[in-house]
Amino acid sequence: MADDLPFLGRVAMVAGASKGIGAATAEAFAAAGAAVVLGARDLEALNRVAARIRGNGGTALAVRTDVSDEASVREFTAAALAEFGRLDAAFNNATDGPKPAPLADIATAEFDRGIATNIRGTFLGMKYQIPAMLRGGGGAIVNMASLAGSSGVANLAAYVAGKAGIIGLTKVAALDYADQGIRVNVVAPGTILTHHLAAAGENAQRAAAGAAPMRRIGTVAEVASTVLWLCSEQASYITGIVVPIDGGQSAGIKPPQMYRQGEPMRQ
Secondary structure (H helix, E strand, C coil), rough: CCCCCCCCCCCEEEECCCHHHHHHHHHHHCCCEEEEEEEEEEEEHHHHHHHHHHCCCCEEEEEEEECCCHHHHHHHHHHHHHHHHHCCEEEECCCCCCCCCHHHHHHHHHHHHHHHHHHHHHHHHHHHHHHHHHHCCEEEEEEEHHHHHCCCCCCCCCHHHHHHHHHHHHHHHHHCCCCCCCCEEEEEECCCHHHHHHCCHHHHHHHHHCCCCCCCCHHHHHHHHHHHHHHHHCCCCCCCCEEECCCCHHHHHCCCCCCCCCCCCCC
16 A cells, blocks of 8 residues: 555645646645645636546645745645645746747846746745644655756746756755755756647647657656655655756757768768
């Protein structure tokens, strides 16, 4: 039973859980036995995710949450404690920002919105999650960054800055609480088949797959399973790391066809 339900008796919070990677991770936590507290601004979408979890025999609580607002984040964590009495795992996944544009063309208010959701939102999540976990003897937090947090991407100034900031925050939090039973790590996905890429069409998906050395797009389930592993006892000696989920993109560049099999590569 423990192997089938490794999170049985535990409570997990997922911010940005209304769709995509957040929803898939919330459902994965529930399938592994955790009671899951879902947060996002879209309560209707959250309720649909919670209903799927309950329909599959899981336990879920949906809480409308704006991660850039301190009172909202405080209430999100308070709701988890009030309903379930503890907090063992958290996934800070919410993200937002302006549409792609050259840096000087981005409105200051739009840049601020990206920073508020990514950096401030991750900070606030940990600010309230950590004390809740300390009261229970410890826990594990995973923050959502991106491959773009360690490599610049043209026209994405707010997004890249926000994800780089999340990586920095994660490392500091990991060091601050490493000897107090709390582990903090960050995942950095490359191209994942979320609703945005699905809506972009087959040509965009084909181009995205070609950019990865593995020549395919990642799935939300692959990100979710990595988050659960980082929150599990199997990762009990791991904190402060960045885990790329990118099909090899962070390793370097693999041209489509450098040489035909059996022939030497020509410069």
